[in-house]
Amino acid sequence: MAEYRIQNLRKTFTLNGKPYDVIRGLDLRGDSNEITVILGRSGCGKTTLLKTLCGLEPADTGTMFFPGRKKLSMVFQEPRLMPWLDTEKNINFGLSKSAINPGKTAELIRITGLEGFEKAYPAQLSGGMQHRVALARALACEPELVLLDEPFAALDYFTRSAMQKELRRIHREAKMGGIFVTHNIDEAILLGDHICIMANGVISDEFHQAPEEDERSLLSEPAISLKQEILSGLENAARSG
Template sequence: MAGIELIDIHKTYLVDNREIPVLNGINLSLPAGRITVILGQSGCGKTTLLRLTGGLETADSGEIRWESAHKTAFVFQEPRLMPWLTVWENVVFGLSKKETDPGKIEAVIRTVGLSGFEKAYPAQLSGGMQQRAAIARALAYEPTFIMMDEPFAALDYFTREQMQKELLRVQQERSASILFVTHSIDEALILGSQIAVIEKGMVKALYEVKAPQEERNLLEDEMITLKRDIINNLHFI
């Protein structure tokens, strides 16, 4: 497994002939086999950071250093499934025949809890099930890192909570390396082994959350204290 080092990353966009700085010297280590959460308010540079790390965009300066050869997969806020393809066909979409091992694909579909829905079309699935299919598609690619850009933001509270638990189960089962973007403090506390708070294009605070994810209770004193500290860093109060 390969981790990632982000070294002095800068990124500026040109908007209406004006340069808008988005990232202003990001330095961050993303360990392999863990979930690193990028947390911040809208417009702070979270998605830009994820897109640069995953290779969808190029930084103006700085270095993104992988520890070894790598492949990345993405899961976005919308499932982005092909509506004319079944779950199975969506999961294998983009894979070569050599990569499409029926046993492995079935195992991936089973991992995300969609066994029995292989022949279903996206319109026949709930929002949560569609996102499971999107996660299965990412896993089938066997990536080094999965980049997840607010994948549960459009789901209702109960479905979102269920999907968070499913993601943790999948991550632990496969020791997946995940970079996860969110603006929800609770979601960051539930999922993250490491939480990077981004403000004005810089890492303002970095937290290591040592408690095992499956044992975390957001009502415990330790988690409440951590949440208060994060809120203060995000200037929400």
């Protein structure tokens, strides 16, 4: 287990001239080889947490420890591809020339199921394929953790379901660890090895799932039981808030 730790993290914004605490002394421990899902309602601070972890927003207080090089990458809600670059060049966007490895690029294209679309431009790709390019780009720098900010939220049900399965496959094949935020309970169950409820600026409850041998099913007894526990945890968090 390669553990990362976040301790007493705080982030305050000023709203209408008054301080507004978005993150209030948050503590989190996770395994950088797993997918940790941060689950919570819209506006609870999930995206702010990711931005703070990767340095897009400075934390007011708190400590963060990551094993290894503390190299993080982020996948946003939109693919944010460069429209004038093809798939290969979008994947390598942000890397120095000396860091670009054609063999590594080809491997990322294979892992993310983009073979045959190496020279395609974003406008020629479906929404799901654009998100695959964004994920491959995030993996290109060989990060310790990938931070994923509801990357499938805008996709239709069928594409979203396919991308959830793809993410689990890529997680296993590329040995990718990640922190994935969502407000969708089913998505949390399908993707998360470690599921954390975020409410009132802190992690209010946590759940763990055993690594799956096959695809997870929302109709399995463990998934149904876990969903009931999560719903109870969300209700308790709402009452305490």
